[in-house]
Amino acid sequence: MDTRNRRNEGNSYTANQIKRVLAGSGINIEKEAETEYVVFCPFHANHRTPAGEINKYSGLFFCFSCSHTADLIELVMHCSNRTYFESIRFIKSKEVETDIVSDISSKLVEKEEWPELDMAIVNKLYEQALTNERAIQYFTGRKITQDSVKKFKLGYSENQDQDCKSCLCSRVIV
Template identity: 30%
Template sequence: MPFPDGFLQELKLRSDITEIASSYVNLKRHGRNMVGLCPFHGEKTPSFNIYTESGSFYCFGCGAGGDVITFIMKIENLDYVEAVKFLAQRAGMEMPENTYDDSLSKLRMRIYEANREAARFFHATLLSQRGQS
């Protein structure tokens, strides 16, 4: 179920990744970023970084990275929709009611149809050229 872009942007704005991750990981400020031991693999030196400006995280030890939704998916072992629901509930936001954004699928269908028409045209042209020779 794709969520409207506006809803996801608002959810990410209300879900501060530093605040959320700090409830799972002991974080320390390192310049503009936050650093701690990665919750996704065992390590002795901190390689888990939170980039507060972009609202993302990355672990240089195991390669895990993403945004706040990805973090919740990994740490809570949830799928995408469940992670969005988890964060929406935490942020006090209501989930959108069956709002299916099908603009991308409509565009995809228009592109497929244009490609089909082009294929028909070139096929017919090739057949007519073959008949003339």
């Protein structure tokens, strides 16, 4: 049988499945053409120029240097020292794409976005911190001057939730 004619025979795979099979078998894809992956031939010792190609859909391999041909099963058997049945199972296991990102994102609960705060409310809370006796004691106890508090707009709240809630309720936001 002519080895070049054999290139059009073979099983039907997806391009992503073949890409995963090659990666799992230790074959690096050097270039990607429209219908083929270009790889180094695993059947001879040329590691300077990639001379092998694997069809993205049939999984058939052909080397232009040594004229070796193989289907995807033979290629997996040769590159990863698997038996025929192990190779078939391995290829079959790569059929379903396990997209970790979509799996995780589907399980995550999307948090609600924070509404934008009115700067007038933020400034009011800040001004309250400047006049609060405990806030002043807190800052002076830490050797933070009033100038630093104003410059860096430092805030203080003993009961943060209650202070914010009372301020927001007075503005009829909550």
